[in-house]
Amino acid sequence: MAVHQSTHRGSGFRLPSFRRDGAVSAPGSVEAGALSVRACVFASARVLMGFVFLWAFVDKTFGFGYATVSGKGWVDGGSPTEGFLGHVAVGPMESTFHSWAGAAWADWLFMLGLLGIGLALTAGVALRLAAFAGTVMMALMWVAEWPPAKHLSDGSASMSTNPFADYHVVYAVVLVALAAVSAGNVFGLGRLWARLPVVRDHAWLR
Secondary structure, three states, X not given: OOOOOOOOOOOOOOOOXXXXXXXEOOOOOHHHHHHHHHHHHHHHHHHHHHHHHXXXXXXXXXXXXXXXXXXXXXXXXXXXXXXXXXXXXXXOOHHHHHHHOOOHHHHHHHHHHHHHHHHHHXXXXXXXXXXXXXHHHHHHHHHHHOOOOOEOOOOOEOOOOOOOOOHHHHHHHHHHHHHHOOHHHOOOOHHHHHHOHHHHHOHHHO
């Protein structure tokens, strides 16, 4: 069935539409509008996710009084992992996480992970690496909180609201989705990054 459009079109502002192959769809077409909205939504989600990781890094580094108490930041001698891992009270890796808590290698690995993932997402580069690293981080944090358990190791209620789908799982899925749709190509440096010789030769760096 043919669709007839009015010959009088508005001259309002239209967002650019980017296809996977880099071509720009015809302005005013249904496909162009859909791709424009989709690209902008994914780009916005990417930047917001980047801020989540970057803010966690900054707050844990300087102790702005949100998740990290003022004066207990990494620069003040505090440990970014001791508080969380040291208080794990459920799950099959409880004792393992306790042994990792406060270790220098754990602090550095965790903080570099937050910074690297946050910068990659914000800039729109290396999204596949960011998705992999972020998924590993989210998986470890999920195991640390162990949502399937109704009770902690001391018998008290775990307060888990869902045995599987918590925000760690959601974050991991979003990271994979952002990498899958090349969300760094819009409002980011994804296209420039993909043109680098080393990135062209190693697709896992995209």
